[in-house]
Amino acid sequence: MQGLLGIKRGMTQVYDDAGHRVAVTVLEAGPCVVTQVKTKECDGYEASQLGFIAQKAHRMTKPMLGHFAKAGADPHRCVAEFTSPDEAKAGDTVTVGMLEGVSYVDIAAKTKGRGFAGVLKRHDMKGGRMTHGGHSKRRPGSIGQCSYPANVAKGKRMPGHMGNVRVTCQNLRVVSIDPEKNLLLVCGAVPGPRGAVVEIRKALKKVGK
């Protein structure tokens, strides 16, 4: 299995072997259940679908209940697909123990929604001056030239909706794994608020590490 689902629990700091402080994000990863195995013949590609966070049956829709029943798994709130080079069977359990020996992971999640944000927050622009009678305090400033080219360049950074998008953080170092408590500690920050469901994958760009 290439990854699993987890919940972001928050951040703290721990000390590594050298005694250095490391800021870590605590993730409660798994246990997940394989709810469907997609095959090349049937679906056109190979993947395993994982279910995470058990849900009461009466809170699920009937089609979803049928889907879980087919796999012989209990209903789960979240499902996501992961590529799976090794053979996985529907009903199998995936725990954080699968990341044993893995040094780096990629973590994907939905970022916190910021609503309609200005250019300072959204694009890290500098804005105008706050003092000496500044009239362009948090404004974007000029957005182009005059009669030539007489239009605004495509992709011009402007105010707009920020956050609430899926973001992947690549190459986050694994600090420690606790298979008993299903805990995974990664170095640094992870997108999303506390309690967010995140997808944890073995690092794409650090294969074999």
Add this chain to the structure above:
Amino acid sequence: MSSPIIDEINRQNLKDDLPEMHIGDTMKVHVRIKEGEKERVQVYAGTLIARDGSSATETITVRRISHGVGVERVFPLHSPYLAKIEIIASTHVRRAKLYYLRDRVGKKTRLREKIR
């Protein structure tokens, strides 16, 4: 805000042999210093002027005048580099942060000692 899971992780990193310390205390901080292969302990003495953070992330700020220059060092309380803390004297202070000492020189930096 903390969750039981994070509290549990923090608890594993906490030191239980720290002395009870208060703002204004004069203290000696024993710091482990690595020089190449060798490790030795350096003693840094000064006044505790601030405590920040809580649980595993708590730090202390210790101020001293070294060669006429004010020096402040921030130590993570639960760091393995921090070998020992010795409290030498306690003083009577009315603030949680003694940042006003930064603006004072000479005799005015003295704090009233607590009679124990």
